[in-house]
Amino acid sequence: xxxxxxxxxxxxxxxxxxxxxxxxxxxxxxxxxxxxxxxxxxxxxxxxxxxxxxxxxxxxxxxxxxxxxxxxxxxxxxxxxxxxxxxxxxxxxxxxxxxxxxxxxxxxxxxxxxxxxxxxxxxxxxxxxxxxxxxxxxxxxxxxxxxxxxxxxxxxxxxxxxxxxxxxxxxxxxxxxxxxxxxxxxxxxxxxxxxxxxxxxxxxxxxxxxxxxxxxxxxxxxxxxxxxxxxxxxxxxxxxxxxxxxxxxxxxxxxxxxxxxxxxxxxxxxxxxxxxxxxxxxxxxxxxxxxxxxxxxxxxxxxxxxxxxxxxxxxxxxxxxxxxxxxxxxxxxxxxxxxxxxxxxxxxxxxxxxxxxxxxxxxxxxxxxxxxxxxxxxxxxxxxxxxxxxxxxxxxxxxxxxxxxxxxxxxxxxxxxxxxxxxxxxxxxxxxxxxxxxxxxxxxxxxxxxxxxxxxxxxxxxxxxxxxxxxxxxxxxxxxxxxxxxxxxxxxxxxxxxxxxxx
Numbered sequence: 001x002x003x004x005x006x007x008x009x010x011x012x013x014x015x016x017x018x019x020x021x022x023x024x025x026x027x028x029x030x031x032x033x034x035x036x037x038x039x040x041x042x043x044x045x046x047x048x049x050x051x052x053x054x055x056x057x058x059x060x061x062x063x064x065x066x067x068x069x070x071x072x073x074x075x076x077x078x079x080x081x082x083x084x085x086x087x088x089x090x091x092x093x094x095x096x097x098x099x100x101x102x103x104x105x106x107x108x109x110x111x112x113x114x115x116x117x118x119x120x121x122x123x124x125x126x127x128x129x130x131x132x133x134x135x136x137x138x139x140x141x142x143x144x145x146x147x148x149x150x151x152x153x154x155x156x157x158x159x160x161x162x163x164x165x166x167x168x169x170x171x172x173x174x175x176x177x178x179x180x181x182x183x184x185x186x187x188x189x190x191x192x193x194x195x196x197x198x199x200x201x202x203x204x205x206x207x208x209x210x211x212x213x214x215x216x217x218x219x220x221x222x223x224x225x226x227x228x229x230x231x232x233x234x235x236x237x238x239x240x241x242x243x244x245x246x247x248x249x250x251x252x253x254x255x256x257x258x259x260x261x262x263x264x265x266x267x268x269x270x271x272x273x274x275x276x277x278x279x280x281x282x283x284x285x286x287x288x289x290x291x292x293x294x295x296x297x298x299x300x301x302x303x304x305x306x307x308x309x310x311x312x313x314x315x316x317x318x319x320x321x322x323x324x325x326x327x328x329x330x331x332x333x334x335x336x337x338x339x340x341x342x343x344x345x346x347x348x349x350x351x352x353x354x355x356x357x358x359x360x361x362x363x364x365x366x367x368x369x370x371x372x373x374x375x376x377x378x379x380x381x382x383x384x385x386x387x388x389x390x391x392x393x394x395x396x397x398x399x400x401x402x403x404x405x406x407x408x409x410x411x412x413x414x415x416x417x418x419x420x421x422x423x424x425x426x427x428x429x430x431x432x433x434x435x436x437x438x439x440x441x442x443x444x445x446x447x448x449x450x451x452x453x454x455x456x457x458x459x460x461x462x463x464x465x466x467x468x469x470x471x472x473x474x475x476x477x478x479x480x481x482x483x484x485x486x487x488x489x490x491x492x493x494x495x496x497x498x499x500x501x502x503x
Contacts, residue, residue, distance in 0.1 A: 002029075002039055010050050017054050020065050026072045040077045048073075048084055049097035055089045057151050059131075067151055085158050086110050089151075092118055112159045112166040116174045123147060124175035128182045128249050129309050132242060149183050153194035156180065160201035168206055168219055172256060177202065177222075178249035181229075184238075185245040192237040199226060221255050225270065232275040240278055241319040243310035247282050250306060261295035262302050281307065284323050288332070297339055304345035311352040317359045326353070326367055334376055340383075347389045354393055360400035364419070370397055374426035377433045384437055391434050391446035398423050399453045408460050420458045427454055 016022035029035040055066045099108040127146040183195035203226040287303035290296035354360045363369040405416040437443035
């Protein structure tokens, strides 16, 4: 019953929140008007505060269950959640909710800064980088624990009402603005709409502040960046590439550090343009081929780090290829222009690219990446660590191409033969390089992976559709032969009759 479940929720362990029994009960009763009304009346501040104390706003399975409970309570059961505003969560919020319950929201006010103090800056930045990755919501426990952006964006919006005491610098320093920018790349339309709403609300709040305050001079810059971003948007809540959204996320942090060597080149780029081209990597050539005599390495590493962390989906690869980014990177790799750190980042970019099947196929056929690896892996300037990394990229690339050949139904026979032959040729060089590093565990793994890929089947699988098509073709060929034979039977009969008469 609802009474038993509610009493169990109010217990310190809150078992119904963890095992999903509360969520299942709410879902089962949502179509019953009388049950909905009874639950709506009984959900009070004490119940909601206990739910929020048990909630940590992460992407863990338990927290996702609690978020679904809150969503049902607010949208289906029409419970007024404003009694919790400004919303706080986790075990640290227990004392805050106890004081609110004793003294009320007027005497026990929770400031926006207190809400932001509940956020872990490192986890926030990890959320910025990983919330759009397919593995961020799995239940295997291997993915890093990050915040649930659906909840945080709503929490940020509740802090940005007109006249709010939210300090923009605190919001930026806790990576809140970076998170809002990064969420413009989310697959979920509702998350993108929330992100754009947070950015607009933050811009409106910035314009309400006292612009003559000496300590807030940086807000001019943030107002300019937000307006520039807003003017560059076309359409309603468009989905941006991760590289572009991560660029603005990093830019929001960079503005607080004018002493950084990246401050001048990046900000000068923004001040020269009325809008930002969202279909290209911002300032790729300027930073990658930096002409700075003092800070060229820092500028190159900054843009390479941006690409490495933003290359998540094929749409990001297409954005990079609009400027021939992969060609540029593999051309720079063996030169003396790049240092060890830049090489490591280039290899990381290539590995991220080949892990996407469609991108790996494009790199195999159009970029001939496997041949480039075979030609560069024996270079004397390449370190053993880089050889192992190149071997790993090569093994992932050829295995992805083999799977593509196996699942393709329209590929001609010479297509997979060419792919298999080029792999056999290039693998000799790569295996030779890996054998010279046989004392390293990664090299041994690469050798086994490459050999297993070569020995596996490459010919496309014969699907039922292909088998039926071949059978129908054979049937029609047989019918055609029989028809031709029947057409010639009268002719042969006539010849026989003539031969008999003449004889």
